[in-house]
Amino acid sequence: MRAILFLSFFFLFLNCEDKQSQKKSSPVSIEKAPKENIETPKAKSKKAKEPEFPVLDTKNAMEFFLQYEKEHKENKVRMTTDFGDIEILLFNETKFHRANFIYLTKRKYFNNTQFYRVIDNFMVQAGNSDDRKTARKRKKIGKYLLPKDTNRGFKHDRGVISMPSSEIDNPHKLASPYEFFIVQQTPGAYFLDGDYTIFGRVTKGMDVIDKIAGVKTDEADWPLRNIYIKNVDIIE
Numbered sequence: 752m753r754a755i756l757f758l759s760f761f762f763l764f765l766n767c768e769d770k771q772s773q774k775k776s777s778p779v780s781i782e783k784a785p786k787e788n789i790e791t792p793k794a795k796s797k798k799a800k801e802p803e804f805p806v807l808d809t810k811n812a813m814e815f816f817l818q819y820e821k822e823h824k825e826n827k828v829r830m831t832t833d834f835g836d837i838e839i840l841l842f843n844e845t846k847f848h849r850a851n852f853i854y855l856t857k858r859k860y861f862n863n864t865q866f867y868r869v870i871d872n873f874m875v876q877a878g879n880s881d882d883r884k885t886a887r888k889r890k891k892i893g894k895y896l897l898p899k900d901t902n903r904g905f906k907h908d909r910g911v912i913s914m915p916s917s918e919i920d921n922p923h924k925l926a927s928p929y930e931f932f933i934v935q936q937t938p939g940a941y942f943l944d945g946d947y948t949i950f951g952r953v954t955k956g957m958d959v960i961d962k963i964a965g966v967k968t969d970e971a972d973w974p975l976r977n978i979y980i981k982n983v984d985i986i987e
Contacts, residue, residue, distance in 0.1 A: 804858070804892075805893075806891070806892070806893040807892060807893030807894075807895045808893055808894060808895050809894075809895045809896050809925075811895075812893070812895035812896075812897065812928075813847065813897075813898075816846075816847045816850045816851055816854070816897075817847075819850050819854055820846045820847065820849065820850035823850060823853050823854070823857075825853050825985045825986075825987060826840060826841040826842075826843060826849060826853075826951075826987075827839070827840055827841070827954075827985070827986040827987045828841070828852070828853075828856055828983055828984065828985055828986060829983070829984045829986050830861070830956075830980055830982075830983050831980070831981045831982045831983070831984070832866070832959060832963070832978065832979065832980055832981065833978050833979050833981070834959045834962045834963055834978065835956060835958070835959040835962070836955070836956055836959065837933075837953055837955070837956035837959050837960065838953070838954045838955035838956055838986065839912055839951050839952070839953055839954065840951055840952055840954050841853070841912075841950060841951040842903070842905070842949070842950055842951055842952075844903045844905075845900045845903060845948060845949070845950040847897055847898075847900065848897060848900060848914055848926065848948055848950035849950055849951070851897060851928050852931075852950065852951070853985065855892070855928070855929065856983045856984075856985055857985070858888075858892060859888075860888050860889075860892065860929065861877075861878060861980050861982075861983040862980065862981065862982050862983065863880065863882065863884065863885075863979060863980070863981070864877060864878050864879060864880045864885055864979070864980050865877065865879065865880045865881075865974075865977050865978055865979055865980065866963055866974065866978040866980070867879045867880065867881075867973055867974075868932075868971075868972045868973065869963060869964055869966060869968050869972055869973075869974050869978075870964070870968075870972055871935070871964045871965055872935065872936055872937075872964070873934075873935060873936050873940060873964075874932045874933060874934050874935050874936065874940060874964075875932065875933050875935055875960055875963050875964050876915065876930065876931070876932040876933075877930065877931060877932070877933075877980060878929050878930035878931050878980075879929065879930055889929060895928060896925035896926060896927065896928065897914070897925060897926040897928050897948075898925055898926070899916075899925065899926060899946075899947070899948050900948045900950075901944070901945050901946070901947070901948055901949075903949070905949035906939060906941055906944050906949070907934050907939050907940045907941055907943040907944055907947070907949060908934065908938065908939040908952075909934055909935065909936060909937050909938055909939050909957070910933065910934060910952050910953040910957055910960075911933070911934050911939075911949045911951070911952045911953075912931050912932070912933050912949070912950060912951040912952060912953065913931065913932055913933075913934070913943070913947045913948060913949045913950065914926040914927065914928070914930070914931055914932075914947060914948045914950060915927050915930050915931070915932055915947060916946070916947065926947070926948050933953060933960055935960050935961065935964045963978055966978065
């Protein structure tokens with residue numbers, strides 16, 4: 752009898768211990784936890800917006816590029832075209848025009864623009880398009896001109912990249928920032944010296960320029976088959 756009572760007491764004791772153990776190991780729900788132990792999740796901070804670029808005009812463009820060129824010293828780009836790659840060195844001496852080209856490259860402006868004026872044994876001109884997307888890009892970036900910078904000792908030798916002047920209300924031949932031309936003529940097109948700003952030269956890919964210059968064009972010198980700049984990348 753005593754053995755039976757002892758065993759009954761023993762199993763009752765184990766059952767109580769088991770319940771106590773389960774009670775201690777059970778997770779505490781947030782609703783029942785003491786307030787001081789509840790950590791209120793912090794609201795996620797919104798991702799900071801990237802700074803918006805100002806819409807440029809002729810009044811603010813020079814001040815903008817004065818600051819921009821100090822922080823963006825890149826001067827080598829690679830242009831991928833339908834006819835191959837062209838590598839260009841931008842001159843530090845013409846800092847506003849170098850900065851402008853780098854800025855437009857980083858804004859992806861030149862991508863999908865065209866070589867829209869081609870004259871064999873003279874030059875190829877690019878940076879425009881008959882696509883409305885190009886006009887929308889220009890509107891977003893701004894309407895502005897850059898001053899000539901023609902007293903750096905550069906000449907329009909074969910392979911230099913120069914900036915054409917705008918044809919709209921521009922008696923001083925201020926430079927059109929969205930477009931450029933590359934001299935294909937040998938040894939150069941020196942009658943252009945003094946009127947247009949030379950801001951770089953082709954370091955690789957003049958064979959590509961020659962191919963582009965040799966295509967058939969219409970009466971306005973626009974290639975019969977569109978020649979696209981697929982992409983412009985900064986090398987360094």
